[in-house]
Amino acid sequence: CSLSSYATGESPNMNGVCSPAAHVHYEERGDTTVSRLGNFTINIYDSDEKVGYPTLCKGRFRAMDKSGYLFEEPTSLDVTAMLPELADAGVSALKIEGRQRGKAYISQVVGAFRTSLDTIAEGQLNARSKLSTLSEGQSDTTGAYRRSWQ
Structure with missing residues (x-):
């Protein structure tokens, strides 16, 4: 968030979003799409890649x-x-990110976690959650928990 504040000149805490929409820009360059935040290039996507929010x-x-x-x-x-x-x-506690999300999204995510926790408490195998339909790009990660660092 500090980097976003540097790139945009705005505090990410003011509008509840790390990359304020007024500073987000997309440019088509030949067969690629460039996502920018302020004057900074965040990503360059090939034509076959999904373009994410920068x-x-x-x-x-x-x-x-x-x-x-x-x-x-x-x-x-x-x-x-x-x-x-x-x-x-x-x-013993988890933080579920819900900033800039609707009530239906939060209800589905919290419900999926509650179901998973109840399943574990009953001694059953923890079935994979069905959160992928709510995930960015319909894909998810375990982040740093399973990441191999170089």
Whole structure:
């Protein structure tokens, strides 16, 4: 969020969104689409890629001759499959991100987690949640929990 504030000159806390819409721009360049936040290029997408909303933490950058998502993949974090492991590690609370989301979205996400937790409490295997239809780009990640760092 600090990087977004730097790129836009606005606090991300003012409107509840990290990349204020007034600073988001898309440009077509030949067979690619460029997403920009303010004066900064966040990502360059080939014609066969889905174009995401440009937030700095989910941007694709080039460093040391490698191109990739340095901070976070442009997908939604879903740890429901890891709930038994998290519980075994002593985790007793989760934060579910719902900023800029509607009541129906929040209800579905919280309901899916409640169902998963109840299933685990009953001693049953934790079936994979059906949150992918709510995820950015219909894909999800376990984020840093399963990421191999270089």
